[in-house]
Amino acid sequence: MLAAQVLINALVLGCLYACIAIGFSLVWGVLNVINLAHGSFIVLGAYGAWWLYHAFGIAPWYALAIVAPLFFVFGYAIQRSILNQVIAAPVLVTLTMTFGLDLLLNNVMIYFFTADFRKLTLSPPVGSLSFGGVVVPVDRLIALVLALALTFALYVILRRSRTGRAIVAVRLDRDAATLMGVDVKSIYAIAFGIGAVMAGCAGVLMALIFPISPLVSTAYLTKAFVVCVLGGLGSVSGALAGGLLLALIEGVGSVLFGPALATTLSFVLLIVFLVVRPQGLMGRKGFE
Amino acid sequence: MAKAGARAPILELAGVTAGYGEIQVLWGIDMRVRAGEITALIGSNGAGKTTLMRTLSGLLPVRSGTYRAAGIDLSAARAETILRAGIVHVPEGRRLFGAMSVEDNLLMGAYLRRGGRGEIGRDLDRVFHIFPKLYERRTQAAATLSGGEQQMCAIGRGLMSAPTLLMIDELSLGLSPLLVEQLVAALRQLNAEGVSILLVEQDVTIALDLSHSAFVMDMGRIVRSGVSSELLSDPIIRDAYLGVIED
Numbered sequence: 441m442l443a444a445q446v447l448i449n450a451l452v453l454g455c456l457y458a459c460i461a462i463g464f465s466l467v468w469g470v471l472n473v474i475n476l477a478h479g480s481f482i483v484l485g486a487y488g489a490w491w492l493y494h495a496f497g498i499a500p501w502y503a504l505a506i507v508a509p510l511f512f513v514f515g516y517a518i519q520r521s522i523l524n525q526v527i528a529a530p531v532l533v534t535l536t537m538t539f540g541l542d543l544l545l546n547n548v549m550i551y552f553f554t555a556d557f558r559k560l561t562l563s564p565p566v567g568s569l570s571f572g573g574v575v576v577p578v579d580r581l582i583a584l585v586l587a588l589a590l591t592f593a594l595y596v597i598l599r600r601s602r603t604g605r606a607i608v609a610v611r612l613d614r615d616a617a618t619l620m621g622v623d624v625k626s627i628y629a630i631a632f633g634i635g636a637v638m639a640g641c642a643g644v645l646m647a648l649i650f651p652i653s654p655l656v657s658t659a660y661l662t663k664a665f666v667v668c669v670l671g672g673l674g675s676v677s678g679a680l681a682g683g684l685l686l687a688l689i690e691g692v693g694s695v696l697f698g699p700a701l702a703t704t705l706s707f708v709l710l711i712v713f714l715v716v717r718p719q720g721l722m723g724r725k726g727f728e
Numbered sequence: 729m730a731k732a733g734a735r736a737p738i739l740e741l742a743g744v745t746a747g748y749g750e751i752q753v754l755w756g757i758d759m760r761v762r763a764g765e766i767t768a769l770i771g772s773n774g775a776g777k778t779t780l781m782r783t784l785s786g787l788l789p790v791r792s793g794t795y796r797a798a799g800i801d802l803s804a805a806r807a808e809t810i811l812r813a814g815i816v817h818v819p820e821g822r823r824l825f826g827a828m829s830v831e832d833n834l835l836m837g838a839y840l841r842r843g844g845r846g847e848i849g850r851d852l853d854r855v856f857h858i859f860p861k862l863y864e865r866r867t868q869a870a871a872t873l874s875g876g877e878q879q880m881c882a883i884g885r886g887l888m889s890a891p892t893l894l895m896i897d898e899l900s901l902g903l904s905p906l907l908v909e910q911l912v913a914a915l916r917q918l919n920a921e922g923v924s925i926l927l928v929e930q931d932v933t934i935a936l937d938l939s940h941s942a943f944v945m946d947m948g949r950i951v952r953s954g955v956s957s958e959l960l961s962d963p964i965i966r967d968a969y970l971g972v973i974e975d
Contacts, residue, residue: 602835602839605828605832605835605836605839606836606839608825608827608828609825609828609836612825612826612827612828613823613825615787615819615823616819616823616824616825617825617836618786618787618807619785619787619807619811619816619817619819619823620811620836620837620839620840620885620889621807621808621811621812621839621840621889622808622839623808
Protein backbone atom coordinates (compact mmCIF):
# COMPACT_ATOMS: atom_id res chain seq x y z
CA MET A 441 0.00 0.00 0.00
CA LEU A 442 2.83 2.33 0.91
CA ALA A 443 4.56 1.40 -2.32
CA ALA A 444 1.43 2.26 -4.33
CA GLN A 445 1.10 5.59 -2.56
CA VAL A 446 4.77 6.44 -3.19
CA LEU A 447 4.36 5.51 -6.86
CA ILE A 448 1.26 7.60 -7.38
CA ASN A 449 2.86 10.57 -5.62
CA ALA A 450 5.92 10.17 -7.82
CA LEU A 451 3.74 10.04 -10.92
CA VAL A 452 2.03 13.32 -10.05
CA LEU A 453 5.23 15.06 -9.04
CA GLY A 454 7.14 13.58 -11.98
CA CYS A 455 4.75 15.05 -14.53
CA LEU A 456 4.98 18.42 -12.81
CA TYR A 457 8.78 18.19 -12.86
CA ALA A 458 8.62 17.39 -16.56
CA CYS A 459 6.45 20.45 -17.06
CA ILE A 460 8.95 22.59 -15.12
CA ALA A 461 11.89 21.27 -17.10
CA ILE A 462 10.49 21.15 -20.60
CA GLY A 463 10.66 24.86 -21.34
CA PHE A 464 14.12 25.05 -19.82
CA SER A 465 15.22 22.13 -21.98
CA LEU A 466 13.70 23.65 -25.13
CA VAL A 467 15.49 26.97 -24.64
CA TRP A 468 18.76 25.28 -23.78
CA GLY A 469 18.50 22.92 -26.74
CA VAL A 470 17.40 25.38 -29.41
CA LEU A 471 19.11 28.62 -28.34
CA ASN A 472 22.01 27.13 -26.39
CA VAL A 473 20.99 29.50 -23.60
CA ILE A 474 20.86 28.27 -20.02
CA ASN A 475 18.00 30.38 -18.74
CA LEU A 476 18.76 31.02 -15.07
CA ALA A 477 15.56 33.06 -14.80
CA HIS A 478 13.45 29.95 -15.49
CA GLY A 479 12.77 29.38 -11.77
CA SER A 480 11.60 32.96 -11.35
CA PHE A 481 9.34 32.59 -14.41
CA ILE A 482 7.72 29.62 -12.66
CA VAL A 483 7.22 31.60 -9.44
CA LEU A 484 5.79 34.50 -11.42
CA GLY A 485 3.30 32.10 -13.01
CA ALA A 486 2.37 30.84 -9.55
CA TYR A 487 1.76 34.40 -8.35
CA GLY A 488 -0.34 34.95 -11.45
CA ALA A 489 -2.53 32.01 -10.48
CA TRP A 490 -2.74 33.21 -6.87
CA TRP A 491 -3.68 36.73 -7.89
CA LEU A 492 -6.23 35.68 -10.50
CA TYR A 493 -7.88 33.42 -7.93
CA HIS A 494 -7.93 35.82 -5.03
CA ALA A 495 -8.74 38.98 -6.98
CA PHE A 496 -11.18 37.58 -9.56
CA GLY A 497 -12.03 34.11 -8.37
CA ILE A 498 -10.59 32.56 -11.54
CA ALA A 499 -9.67 28.94 -10.83
CA PRO A 500 -6.11 27.95 -11.73
CA TRP A 501 -7.19 25.61 -14.52
CA TYR A 502 -8.87 28.57 -16.23
CA ALA A 503 -5.98 30.86 -15.28
CA LEU A 504 -3.77 28.85 -17.66
CA ALA A 505 -5.62 30.39 -20.59
CA ILE A 506 -4.72 33.88 -19.36
CA VAL A 507 -1.19 33.17 -18.12
CA ALA A 508 -0.06 31.33 -21.28
CA PRO A 509 -0.49 34.19 -23.82
CA LEU A 510 0.91 36.76 -21.37
CA PHE A 511 4.01 34.67 -20.77
CA PHE A 512 4.46 34.13 -24.49
CA VAL A 513 4.52 37.86 -25.09
CA PHE A 514 6.79 38.32 -22.06
CA GLY A 515 9.29 35.68 -23.22
CA TYR A 516 9.16 36.77 -26.86
CA ALA A 517 9.85 40.38 -25.88
CA ILE A 518 12.77 39.46 -23.61
CA GLN A 519 14.40 37.43 -26.38
CA ARG A 520 13.80 40.06 -29.07
CA SER A 521 14.92 43.03 -27.02
CA ILE A 522 17.69 41.63 -24.82
CA LEU A 523 18.92 38.12 -25.50
CA ASN A 524 19.01 38.30 -29.30
CA GLN A 525 21.56 41.11 -28.94
CA VAL A 526 24.07 38.74 -27.35
CA ILE A 527 22.93 35.38 -28.73
CA ALA A 528 26.06 34.95 -30.84
CA ALA A 529 28.34 35.63 -27.84
CA PRO A 530 29.91 32.79 -25.83
CA VAL A 531 27.53 30.94 -23.50
CA LEU A 532 28.97 32.72 -20.44
CA VAL A 533 27.59 36.03 -21.71
CA THR A 534 24.03 34.75 -22.14
CA LEU A 535 24.35 32.94 -18.80
CA THR A 536 25.31 36.19 -17.07
CA MET A 537 22.47 37.96 -18.85
CA THR A 538 19.84 35.51 -17.63
CA PHE A 539 21.43 35.58 -14.17
CA GLY A 540 20.92 39.34 -14.09
CA LEU A 541 17.40 38.93 -15.38
CA ASP A 542 16.72 36.43 -12.59
CA LEU A 543 18.03 38.80 -9.90
CA LEU A 544 15.88 41.58 -11.27
CA LEU A 545 12.71 39.54 -11.57
CA ASN A 546 13.18 37.85 -8.20
CA ASN A 547 13.70 41.09 -6.34
CA VAL A 548 10.77 42.73 -8.06
CA MET A 549 8.63 39.85 -6.85
CA ILE A 550 10.01 40.14 -3.31
CA TYR A 551 9.20 43.85 -3.45
CA PHE A 552 5.61 43.35 -4.56
CA PHE A 553 4.69 40.08 -2.89
CA THR A 554 7.25 39.97 -0.01
CA ALA A 555 9.25 36.83 0.65
CA ASP A 556 6.55 35.36 2.87
CA PHE A 557 5.11 32.06 1.76
CA ARG A 558 1.49 32.17 0.70
CA LYS A 559 -0.80 29.39 -0.40
CA LEU A 560 -3.50 29.35 -3.01
CA THR A 561 -6.32 27.67 -1.09
CA LEU A 562 -9.30 26.61 -3.12
CA SER A 563 -12.61 27.20 -1.41
CA PRO A 564 -14.54 25.08 -1.23
CA PRO A 565 -11.72 22.49 -1.23
CA VAL A 566 -11.89 19.93 -4.02
CA GLY A 567 -11.25 17.04 -1.66
CA SER A 568 -9.53 13.80 -2.50
CA LEU A 569 -10.21 10.43 -4.03
CA SER A 570 -9.15 7.18 -2.49
CA PHE A 571 -8.64 3.91 -4.31
CA GLY A 572 -8.44 1.11 -1.76
CA GLY A 573 -6.28 3.02 0.69
CA VAL A 574 -4.29 5.04 -1.87
CA VAL A 575 -5.26 8.67 -1.44
CA VAL A 576 -5.02 11.14 -4.31
CA PRO A 577 -6.03 14.76 -3.66
CA VAL A 578 -8.18 15.97 -6.54
CA ASP A 579 -6.15 19.17 -6.97
CA ARG A 580 -3.05 17.05 -7.55
CA LEU A 581 -4.94 14.91 -10.02
CA ILE A 582 -6.00 18.02 -11.92
CA ALA A 583 -2.40 19.27 -11.91
CA LEU A 584 -1.24 15.90 -13.24
CA VAL A 585 -3.75 15.89 -16.09
CA LEU A 586 -2.99 19.49 -17.04
CA ALA A 587 0.77 18.91 -16.87
CA LEU A 588 0.42 15.96 -19.22
CA ALA A 589 -1.85 17.95 -21.51
CA LEU A 590 0.65 20.82 -21.71
CA THR A 591 3.52 18.43 -22.38
CA PHE A 592 1.54 16.68 -25.08
CA ALA A 593 0.52 20.00 -26.62
CA LEU A 594 4.16 21.07 -26.90
CA TYR A 595 5.05 17.71 -28.42
CA VAL A 596 2.34 18.11 -31.06
CA ILE A 597 3.35 21.71 -31.82
CA LEU A 598 6.98 20.70 -32.35
CA ARG A 599 6.11 17.68 -34.45
CA ARG A 600 3.18 18.82 -36.53
CA SER A 601 3.19 22.57 -36.99
CA ARG A 602 5.16 24.57 -39.50
CA THR A 603 6.70 26.75 -36.77
CA GLY A 604 7.43 23.69 -34.63
CA ARG A 605 9.32 22.10 -37.51
CA ALA A 606 11.28 25.31 -37.94
CA ILE A 607 12.21 25.30 -34.23
CA VAL A 608 13.47 21.73 -34.51
CA ALA A 609 15.28 22.58 -37.76
CA VAL A 610 17.07 25.54 -36.14
CA ARG A 611 18.11 23.31 -33.27
CA LEU A 612 19.48 20.67 -35.63
CA ASP A 613 21.27 22.89 -38.13
CA ARG A 614 21.01 26.65 -37.99
CA ASP A 615 22.64 27.31 -41.36
CA ALA A 616 20.53 24.75 -43.17
CA ALA A 617 17.41 26.23 -41.55
CA THR A 618 18.48 29.67 -42.81
CA LEU A 619 18.73 28.20 -46.31
CA MET A 620 15.08 27.11 -45.97
CA GLY A 621 14.21 30.77 -45.40
CA VAL A 622 13.78 30.45 -41.64
CA ASP A 623 14.33 33.72 -39.79
CA VAL A 624 16.50 32.29 -37.01
CA LYS A 625 16.19 35.24 -34.63
CA SER A 626 12.44 35.19 -34.82
CA ILE A 627 12.45 31.43 -34.19
CA TYR A 628 14.68 32.05 -31.16
CA ALA A 629 12.15 34.53 -29.84
CA ILE A 630 9.26 32.12 -30.42
CA ALA A 631 11.16 29.27 -28.74
CA PHE A 632 11.99 31.47 -25.75
CA GLY A 633 8.35 32.56 -25.65
CA ILE A 634 7.21 28.92 -25.60
CA GLY A 635 9.78 28.21 -22.87
CA ALA A 636 8.29 31.06 -20.82
CA VAL A 637 4.75 29.75 -21.44
CA MET A 638 5.74 26.32 -20.15
CA ALA A 639 7.37 27.91 -17.10
CA GLY A 640 4.38 30.15 -16.37
CA CYS A 641 1.92 27.28 -16.77
CA ALA A 642 4.07 25.01 -14.60
CA GLY A 643 3.95 27.79 -11.98
CA VAL A 644 0.16 27.86 -12.13
CA LEU A 645 0.05 24.11 -11.56
CA MET A 646 2.61 24.27 -8.76
CA ALA A 647 0.45 26.93 -7.07
CA LEU A 648 -2.31 24.33 -6.81
CA ILE A 649 -0.10 22.18 -4.63
CA PHE A 650 2.79 24.07 -3.07
CA PRO A 651 3.18 27.34 -1.14
CA ILE A 652 4.49 30.26 -3.22
CA SER A 653 7.47 32.49 -2.49
CA PRO A 654 10.19 34.10 -4.61
CA LEU A 655 12.61 32.07 -2.49
CA VAL A 656 11.61 28.76 -4.10
CA SER A 657 12.69 29.85 -7.58
CA THR A 658 16.17 28.37 -7.11
CA ALA A 659 14.66 25.04 -6.08
CA TYR A 660 12.59 24.99 -9.30
CA LEU A 661 15.60 25.93 -11.39
CA THR A 662 17.73 23.14 -9.93
CA LYS A 663 14.90 20.66 -10.46
CA ALA A 664 14.72 21.71 -14.11
CA PHE A 665 18.47 21.29 -14.38
CA VAL A 666 18.48 17.82 -12.80
CA VAL A 667 15.58 16.67 -14.99
CA CYS A 668 17.42 17.80 -18.13
CA VAL A 669 20.56 15.95 -17.13
CA LEU A 670 18.70 12.76 -16.14
CA GLY A 671 16.37 12.66 -19.11
CA GLY A 672 18.68 14.11 -21.68
CA LEU A 673 18.53 17.46 -23.31
CA GLY A 674 16.43 18.23 -26.29
CA SER A 675 13.34 16.07 -26.29
CA VAL A 676 9.87 16.13 -24.77
CA SER A 677 10.09 12.41 -24.01
CA GLY A 678 13.46 12.96 -22.32
CA ALA A 679 12.02 15.62 -20.04
CA LEU A 680 9.13 13.33 -19.16
CA ALA A 681 11.47 10.42 -18.40
CA GLY A 682 13.79 12.66 -16.38
CA GLY A 683 10.91 14.18 -14.42
CA LEU A 684 9.44 10.79 -13.52
CA LEU A 685 12.85 9.41 -12.56
CA LEU A 686 13.63 12.39 -10.34
CA ALA A 687 10.25 12.22 -8.59
CA LEU A 688 10.64 8.47 -8.09
CA ILE A 689 14.09 8.86 -6.58
CA GLU A 690 12.89 11.61 -4.27
CA GLY A 691 9.82 9.60 -3.25
CA VAL A 692 11.64 6.33 -2.61
CA GLY A 693 14.58 8.20 -1.08
CA SER A 694 12.42 10.01 1.43
CA VAL A 695 10.76 6.77 2.52
CA LEU A 696 14.11 5.04 2.95
CA PHE A 697 16.33 7.85 4.22
CA GLY A 698 13.92 10.61 5.23
CA PRO A 699 12.89 13.71 3.24
CA ALA A 700 16.01 15.67 4.16
CA LEU A 701 18.26 13.24 2.32
CA ALA A 702 15.96 12.73 -0.69
CA THR A 703 17.10 15.91 -2.41
CA THR A 704 20.72 15.08 -1.68
CA LEU A 705 20.14 11.71 -3.30
CA SER A 706 18.86 13.34 -6.47
CA PHE A 707 21.98 15.49 -6.69
CA VAL A 708 24.22 12.47 -6.13
CA LEU A 709 22.43 10.87 -9.05
CA LEU A 710 22.94 14.05 -11.06
CA ILE A 711 26.71 13.77 -10.56
CA VAL A 712 26.66 10.06 -11.40
CA PHE A 713 24.76 10.78 -14.62
CA LEU A 714 27.10 13.59 -15.59
CA VAL A 715 30.05 11.24 -15.22
CA VAL A 716 28.58 8.03 -16.60
CA ARG A 717 25.88 9.06 -19.07
CA PRO A 718 26.11 12.78 -19.77
CA GLN A 719 23.62 12.56 -22.64
CA GLY A 720 20.91 11.40 -20.19
CA LEU A 721 18.39 8.57 -20.53
CA MET A 722 16.92 9.61 -23.88
CA GLY A 723 19.51 12.12 -24.97
CA ARG A 724 20.19 12.45 -28.65
CA LYS A 725 20.36 15.17 -31.20
CA GLY A 726 17.07 16.76 -32.19
CA PHE A 727 14.13 18.06 -30.26
CA GLU A 728 11.14 15.82 -30.80
CA MET B 729 8.71 26.98 -68.95
CA ALA B 730 7.90 30.06 -70.96
CA LYS B 731 10.15 32.89 -69.96
CA ALA B 732 10.37 36.27 -71.55
CA GLY B 733 13.93 36.63 -72.75
CA ALA B 734 15.01 33.14 -71.79
CA ARG B 735 18.59 34.13 -72.47
CA ALA B 736 18.60 36.88 -69.85
CA PRO B 737 21.09 36.09 -67.08
CA ILE B 738 19.52 34.44 -64.06
CA LEU B 739 22.65 35.39 -62.12
CA GLU B 740 24.77 38.41 -62.79
CA LEU B 741 27.77 39.12 -60.57
CA ALA B 742 30.10 42.07 -60.94
CA GLY B 743 33.16 42.42 -58.73
CA VAL B 744 31.65 40.45 -55.85
CA THR B 745 33.92 40.07 -52.82
CA ALA B 746 33.20 38.10 -49.66
CA GLY B 747 34.92 36.22 -46.88
CA TYR B 748 34.98 35.19 -43.25
CA GLY B 749 36.05 37.77 -40.67
CA GLU B 750 39.50 39.03 -41.57
CA ILE B 751 39.96 36.47 -44.29
CA GLN B 752 38.83 37.51 -47.74
CA VAL B 753 38.04 34.55 -49.98
CA LEU B 754 36.35 36.02 -53.04
CA TRP B 755 38.38 38.69 -54.83
CA GLY B 756 35.97 40.16 -57.34
CA ILE B 757 33.79 37.56 -58.99
CA ASP B 758 32.35 38.42 -62.40
CA MET B 759 29.96 35.93 -63.87
CA ARG B 760 26.77 35.68 -65.87
CA VAL B 761 24.72 32.52 -65.59
CA ARG B 762 22.11 32.06 -68.31
CA ALA B 763 18.57 31.02 -67.49
CA GLY B 764 17.47 27.57 -68.60
CA GLU B 765 20.97 26.12 -68.63
CA ILE B 766 23.00 23.78 -66.49
CA THR B 767 26.11 25.69 -65.48
CA ALA B 768 29.11 24.09 -63.82
CA LEU B 769 31.51 25.74 -61.41
CA ILE B 770 34.80 23.92 -61.15
CA GLY B 771 38.12 24.55 -59.46
CA SER B 772 40.52 23.00 -57.00
CA ASN B 773 39.98 22.76 -53.25
CA GLY B 774 40.10 26.13 -51.58
CA ALA B 775 39.38 28.01 -54.81
CA GLY B 776 36.32 29.59 -53.15
CA LYS B 777 33.49 27.65 -54.81
CA THR B 778 31.63 26.90 -51.60
CA THR B 779 32.18 30.44 -50.35
CA LEU B 780 30.67 31.72 -53.58
CA MET B 781 27.65 29.45 -53.10
CA ARG B 782 27.24 30.64 -49.50
CA THR B 783 27.41 34.23 -50.69
CA LEU B 784 24.86 33.62 -53.44
CA SER B 785 22.40 32.11 -50.97
CA GLY B 786 22.88 34.89 -48.41
CA LEU B 787 24.62 32.86 -45.70
CA LEU B 788 27.54 35.24 -46.20
CA PRO B 789 27.09 38.92 -46.99
CA VAL B 790 28.34 40.47 -50.22
CA ARG B 791 31.09 42.86 -49.12
CA SER B 792 31.40 44.78 -52.34
CA GLY B 793 30.26 44.47 -55.92
CA THR B 794 26.79 43.74 -57.22
CA TYR B 795 24.75 40.56 -57.24
CA ARG B 796 21.62 40.48 -59.36
CA ALA B 797 19.25 37.61 -60.08
CA ALA B 798 16.86 37.94 -63.01
CA GLY B 799 17.27 41.69 -62.79
CA ILE B 800 16.62 41.96 -59.03
CA ASP B 801 19.43 43.46 -56.95
CA LEU B 802 20.29 41.00 -54.18
CA SER B 803 23.61 42.53 -53.10
CA ALA B 804 22.31 43.34 -49.62
CA ALA B 805 19.54 40.74 -49.45
CA ARG B 806 19.03 38.27 -46.63
CA ALA B 807 18.78 34.52 -47.20
CA GLU B 808 15.00 34.70 -46.99
CA THR B 809 14.71 37.30 -49.78
CA ILE B 810 17.11 35.38 -52.00
CA LEU B 811 15.08 32.22 -51.52
CA ARG B 812 11.90 34.08 -52.42
CA ALA B 813 13.64 35.20 -55.62
CA GLY B 814 13.94 31.51 -56.51
CA ILE B 815 17.66 31.03 -55.80
CA VAL B 816 17.92 27.79 -53.86
CA HIS B 817 21.11 26.34 -52.37
CA VAL B 818 21.59 22.62 -51.78
CA PRO B 819 24.62 22.79 -49.46
CA GLU B 820 27.75 20.71 -49.39
CA GLY B 821 27.38 17.66 -47.20
CA ARG B 822 23.57 17.60 -47.70
CA ARG B 823 22.93 19.25 -44.30
CA LEU B 824 19.66 17.41 -43.79
CA PHE B 825 17.81 17.68 -40.50
CA GLY B 826 18.94 14.24 -39.36
CA ALA B 827 16.43 13.58 -36.59
CA MET B 828 13.49 14.70 -38.70
CA SER B 829 11.65 12.41 -41.11
CA VAL B 830 12.30 12.55 -44.84
CA GLU B 831 8.88 14.08 -45.40
CA ASP B 832 9.43 16.74 -42.72
CA ASN B 833 12.77 17.58 -44.34
CA LEU B 834 11.01 18.05 -47.66
CA LEU B 835 8.32 20.18 -46.01
CA MET B 836 11.05 22.38 -44.51
CA GLY B 837 12.01 23.18 -48.08
CA ALA B 838 8.54 24.63 -48.57
CA TYR B 839 8.76 26.65 -45.34
CA LEU B 840 8.34 30.05 -46.98
CA ARG B 841 5.63 29.04 -49.39
CA ARG B 842 2.09 30.10 -48.69
CA GLY B 843 0.65 28.08 -51.54
CA GLY B 844 -1.49 26.02 -49.22
CA ARG B 845 -1.63 22.26 -48.80
CA GLY B 846 -2.70 21.57 -52.37
CA GLU B 847 0.22 23.20 -54.11
CA ILE B 848 2.81 21.95 -51.64
CA GLY B 849 1.28 18.47 -51.76
CA ARG B 850 1.59 18.47 -55.55
CA ASP B 851 5.27 19.38 -55.30
CA LEU B 852 5.78 16.68 -52.71
CA ASP B 853 4.29 14.16 -55.14
CA ARG B 854 6.58 15.49 -57.86
CA VAL B 855 9.68 14.95 -55.67
CA PHE B 856 8.48 11.44 -54.80
CA HIS B 857 7.94 10.83 -58.50
CA ILE B 858 11.49 11.91 -59.35
CA PHE B 859 12.99 10.01 -56.41
CA PRO B 860 10.74 7.01 -55.63
CA LYS B 861 13.24 5.87 -52.97
CA LEU B 862 12.28 8.90 -50.90
CA TYR B 863 8.63 7.87 -50.95
CA GLU B 864 9.55 4.46 -49.55
CA ARG B 865 11.52 6.11 -46.77
CA ARG B 866 9.30 9.15 -46.14
CA THR B 867 8.64 8.37 -42.46
CA GLN B 868 12.25 7.42 -41.69
CA ALA B 869 14.65 9.81 -39.96
CA ALA B 870 16.84 11.46 -42.60
CA ALA B 871 19.99 10.44 -40.71
CA THR B 872 19.22 6.77 -41.40
CA LEU B 873 19.33 7.21 -45.19
CA SER B 874 22.28 6.08 -47.31
CA GLY B 875 24.53 8.74 -48.80
CA GLY B 876 22.79 8.64 -52.16
CA GLU B 877 19.32 8.82 -50.63
CA GLN B 878 20.46 11.75 -48.50
CA GLN B 879 21.59 13.58 -51.63
CA MET B 880 18.20 12.84 -53.23
CA CYS B 881 16.49 14.16 -50.12
CA ALA B 882 18.65 17.31 -50.16
CA ILE B 883 17.87 17.95 -53.84
CA GLY B 884 14.20 17.16 -53.19
CA ARG B 885 14.19 19.61 -50.30
CA GLY B 886 15.68 22.22 -52.62
CA LEU B 887 12.96 21.52 -55.21
CA MET B 888 10.30 22.04 -52.54
CA SER B 889 11.46 25.67 -52.39
CA ALA B 890 10.19 26.07 -55.99
CA PRO B 891 13.56 27.14 -57.45
CA THR B 892 14.17 28.96 -60.67
CA LEU B 893 17.88 28.36 -60.06
CA LEU B 894 18.95 25.28 -58.12
CA MET B 895 22.53 25.53 -56.85
CA ILE B 896 24.02 22.18 -55.86
CA ASP B 897 27.31 22.07 -53.99
CA GLU B 898 29.20 18.79 -54.54
CA LEU B 899 26.69 16.53 -56.20
CA SER B 900 28.74 13.35 -56.45
CA LEU B 901 30.99 13.51 -53.39
CA GLY B 902 31.16 10.10 -51.72
CA LEU B 903 28.57 8.48 -53.99
CA SER B 904 28.88 5.36 -56.15
CA PRO B 905 29.06 5.87 -59.95
CA LEU B 906 25.66 4.23 -60.38
CA LEU B 907 24.01 6.66 -57.97
CA VAL B 908 25.76 9.59 -59.61
CA GLU B 909 24.32 8.44 -62.94
CA GLN B 910 20.81 8.41 -61.47
CA LEU B 911 21.26 11.87 -60.01
CA VAL B 912 22.65 13.24 -63.26
CA ALA B 913 19.63 11.82 -65.11
CA ALA B 914 17.32 13.45 -62.57
CA LEU B 915 19.06 16.81 -62.98
CA ARG B 916 18.79 16.59 -66.78
CA GLN B 917 15.07 15.92 -66.43
CA LEU B 918 14.65 18.86 -64.03
CA ASN B 919 16.52 21.13 -66.40
CA ALA B 920 14.31 20.00 -69.26
CA GLU B 921 11.34 20.99 -67.10
CA GLY B 922 12.74 24.52 -66.91
CA VAL B 923 14.84 24.63 -63.72
CA SER B 924 18.19 26.32 -64.22
CA ILE B 925 21.01 24.57 -62.38
CA LEU B 926 24.34 25.79 -61.05
CA LEU B 927 26.52 22.86 -60.12
CA VAL B 928 29.69 22.78 -58.06
CA GLU B 929 31.36 19.49 -58.79
CA GLN B 930 34.78 18.10 -58.01
CA ASP B 931 34.51 15.49 -60.75
CA VAL B 932 35.31 17.75 -63.68
CA THR B 933 34.39 15.15 -66.32
CA ILE B 934 30.88 14.78 -64.89
CA ALA B 935 30.56 18.55 -64.47
CA LEU B 936 31.57 19.43 -68.03
CA ASP B 937 29.64 16.52 -69.51
CA LEU B 938 26.40 17.51 -67.76
CA SER B 939 26.60 21.28 -68.15
CA HIS B 940 26.07 23.64 -71.08
CA SER B 941 28.61 26.17 -69.89
CA ALA B 942 31.14 26.35 -67.11
CA PHE B 943 33.22 28.66 -64.96
CA VAL B 944 36.64 27.81 -63.60
CA MET B 945 37.60 29.31 -60.25
CA ASP B 946 41.02 29.75 -58.76
CA MET B 947 42.22 31.77 -55.76
CA GLY B 948 38.84 33.43 -55.31
CA ARG B 949 38.52 34.57 -58.92
CA ILE B 950 36.86 33.31 -62.09
CA VAL B 951 39.84 32.48 -64.29
CA ARG B 952 38.08 30.91 -67.26
CA SER B 953 34.63 30.43 -68.62
CA GLY B 954 33.00 29.11 -71.73
CA VAL B 955 30.99 26.38 -73.36
CA SER B 956 31.52 23.14 -71.46
CA SER B 957 32.30 20.96 -74.47
CA GLU B 958 35.02 23.40 -75.50
CA LEU B 959 36.47 23.55 -72.01
CA LEU B 960 36.51 19.76 -71.94
CA SER B 961 38.94 19.74 -74.84
CA ASP B 962 40.95 22.70 -73.61
CA PRO B 963 44.50 21.47 -72.95
CA ILE B 964 44.97 23.74 -69.91
CA ILE B 965 41.80 22.48 -68.28
CA ARG B 966 42.66 18.88 -69.11
CA ASP B 967 46.07 19.35 -67.63
CA ALA B 968 45.01 21.14 -64.47
CA TYR B 969 41.76 19.42 -63.55
CA LEU B 970 41.44 16.17 -65.42
CA GLY B 971 44.87 14.82 -64.64
CA VAL B 972 45.29 13.87 -68.29
CA ILE B 973 48.85 13.91 -69.46
CA GLU B 974 48.99 15.08 -73.04
CA ASP B 975 51.22 13.20 -75.39
